[in-house]
Amino acid sequence: MNLESHLVNGPLLPLWICEQTAAWEEALARDGAAARSGACASFQGIIRADAVGEDTVEAIEYSAYAPLAERLFNEMERSVANRHNLHAVRIWHSVGLVRAGQCSMLVVVRAGHRAEAFDGLRAAVEAVKAGAPVWKRELLSGGGTRWVEGTFAQQIF
Amino acid sequence: MNLESHLVNGPLLPLWICEQTAAWEEALARDGAAARSGACASFQGIIRADAVGEDTVEAIEYSAYAPLAERLFNEMERSVANRHNLHAVRIWHSVGLVRAGQCSMLVVVRAGHRAEAFDGLRAAVEAVKAGAPVWKRELLSGGGTRWVEGTFAQQIF
Amino acid sequence: MPSPMPVTVLFFGSLSDVAGTDRLELPSPGDLHALQSGLEARFPALQQTPYRITVNLEFTHGNTGLAPGDEVALLPPYAGG
Amino acid sequence: MPSPMPVTVLFFGSLSDVAGTDRLELPSPGDLHALQSGLEARFPALQQTPYRITVNLEFTHGNTGLAPGDEVALLPPYAGG
Numbered sequence: 001m002n003l004e005s006h007l008v009n010g011p012l013l014p015l016w017i018c019e020q021t022a023a024w025e026e027a028l029a030r031d032g033a034a035a036r037s038g039a040c041a042s043f044q045g046i047i048r049a050d051a052v053g054e055d056t057v058e059a060i061e062y063s064a065y066a067p068l069a070e071r072l073f074n075e076m077e078r079s080v081a082n083r084h085n086l087h088a089v090r091i092w093h094s095v096g097l098v099r100a101g102q103c104s105m106l107v108v109v110r111a112g113h114r115a116e117a118f119d120g121l122r123a124a125v126e127a128v129k130a131g132a133p134v135w136k137r138e139l140l141s142g143g144g145t146r147w148v149e150g151t152f153a154q155q156i157f
Numbered sequence: 158m159n160l161e162s163h164l165v166n167g168p169l170l171p172l173w174i175c176e177q178t179a180a181w182e183e184a185l186a187r188d189g190a191a192a193r194s195g196a197c198a199s200f201q202g203i204i205r206a207d208a209v210g211e212d213t214v215e216a217i218e219y220s221a222y223a224p225l226a227e228r229l230f231n232e233m234e235r236s237v238a239n240r241h242n243l244h245a246v247r248i249w250h251s252v253g254l255v256r257a258g259q260c261s262m263l264v265v266v267r268a269g270h271r272a273e274a275f276d277g278l279r280a281a282v283e284a285v286k287a288g289a290p291v292w293k294r295e296l297l298s299g300g301g302t303r304w305v306e307g308t309f310a311q312q313i314f
Numbered sequence: 315m316p317s318p319m320p321v322t323v324l325f326f327g328s329l330s331d332v333a334g335t336d337r338l339e340l341p342s343p344g345d346l347h348a349l350q351s352g353l354e355a356r357f358p359a360l361q362q363t364p365y366r367i368t369v370n371l372e373f374t375h376g377n378t379g380l381a382p383g384d385e386v387a388l389l390p391p392y393a394g395g
Numbered sequence: 396m397p398s399p400m401p402v403t404v405l406f407f408g409s410l411s412d413v414a415g416t417d418r419l420e421l422p423s424p425g426d427l428h429a430l431q432s433g434l435e436a437r438f439p440a441l442q443q444t445p446y447r448i449t450v451n452l453e454f455t456h457g458n459t460g461l462a463p464g465d466e467v468a469l470l471p472p473y474a475g476g
Contacts, residue, residue: 018175035206042199045476049192065407065468068452093475105476118279125271134475135408147409150472202395222326222387225371250394262395291394292327304328307391
């Protein structure tokens with residue numbers, strides 16, 4: 001269990017998500033944040049078996065500029081927490097191979113009330129989508145691969 | 158594991174949430190919904206140790222009109238899923254005693270894309286808040302109890 | 315004349331404090347309005363509390379007849395979540 | 396004159412296909428613009444792809460000097476999540 005790292009090799013499996021989330025919440029409970037939190041919201045990004053012409057997406061291979069990603073994920077967490085009055089926010093993202101149906105991204109937030117949690121969760125997910133130095137290549141059922149076209153959004157976190 | 162019932166005796170404990178969510182997702186995978194879902198979002202309502210005068214809230218005792226609640230939770234799930242284009246939505250709510258820091262409500266949604274998941278999650282939570290025949294009484298550190306004033310919102314689901 | 319048949323009345327939330335119980339078996343007064351009048355005479359604080367009514371799990375608006383074995387529930391404003 | 400010192404160039408996403416590798420060690424041309432000119436001459440498709448640049452994990456805009464051991468990264472549009 002490594003609470004420091006945001007990047008995880010391979011899919012974020014259900015048991016891992018449970019353990020990681022529990023460890024994170026225990027750490028929060030120790031610093032007293034738990035008593036003030038009335039809302040916890042989470043988001044999982046999951047690989048869709050989308051059709052691509054005659055093929056379907058079987059998996060996605062993620063790559064990241066790891067040291068830069070770690071720093072930017074930390075900055076996103078701080079910025080979204082401040083802006084949305086969150087008690088805590090935590091981002092995890094896969095690198096390497098993740099198959100269709102598996103989870104490649106997890107964001108969890110805690111806040112005093114539900115409105116802050118909803119807004120903060122959405123903001124954190126959009127920040128990852130727009131600002132994380134991560135790239136992906138689809139592995140197709142026909143054996144081919146395809147880079148997924150990305151975006152250079154304005155920095156939104 | 159009872160996937161049929163929305164009401165759960167006592168708090169929704171972390172391990173129970175993991176097992177229940179996993180069972181629910183397995184059931185979805187069997188009917189093929191998993192391949193189309195790119196986003197899974199969840200909300201946990203947690204008891205805050207709020208100050209009440211000189212006291213703090215130590216626990217909440219929930220009661221529900223169980224057969225009506227079960228029917229209305231089913232209706233909320235169907236209605237929110239249709240309106241927000243969700244592949245699935247599931248509500249669980251505690252009855253009985255839940256202590257500060259514990260979870261008393263869980264909503265999980267799956268959708269093709271994140272925008273639907275965010276909007277649907279929020280709509281489902283608001284539907285529970287406004288439309289579930291559930292009542293709660295705070296148990297205070299000084300030994301007293303206090304009914305939490307409720308609302309008769311317009312039916313929003 | 316047959317004797318009145320019992321109906322079940324359920325009190326939820328703070329109304330269980332008003333009634334001092336969460337459940338009463340009462341001889342049916344024939345219809346809902348008569349039942350409400352009887353309850354409000356017995357528990358005057360009921361008149362100060364807004365509540366919805368279901369009969370056999372269906373919300374009712376206005377009066378309705380009550381049959382033996384009917385379950386009437388008094389639901390104060392909800393406070394779930 | 397000292398001989399040029401090496402810098403590391405990292406290619407991410409589709410740029411690793413353009414360069415045929417995700418990492419090159421190159422003798423430093425002295426500054427970033429010279430490095431870019433060299434890379435674009437060697438891999439013309441670089442000119443068709445928008446990318447951001449970091450030097451030692453800091454985003455750069457415009458030219459900057461390169462020192463021995465610097466790490467230059469070429470980042471095409473992000474596609475996380």
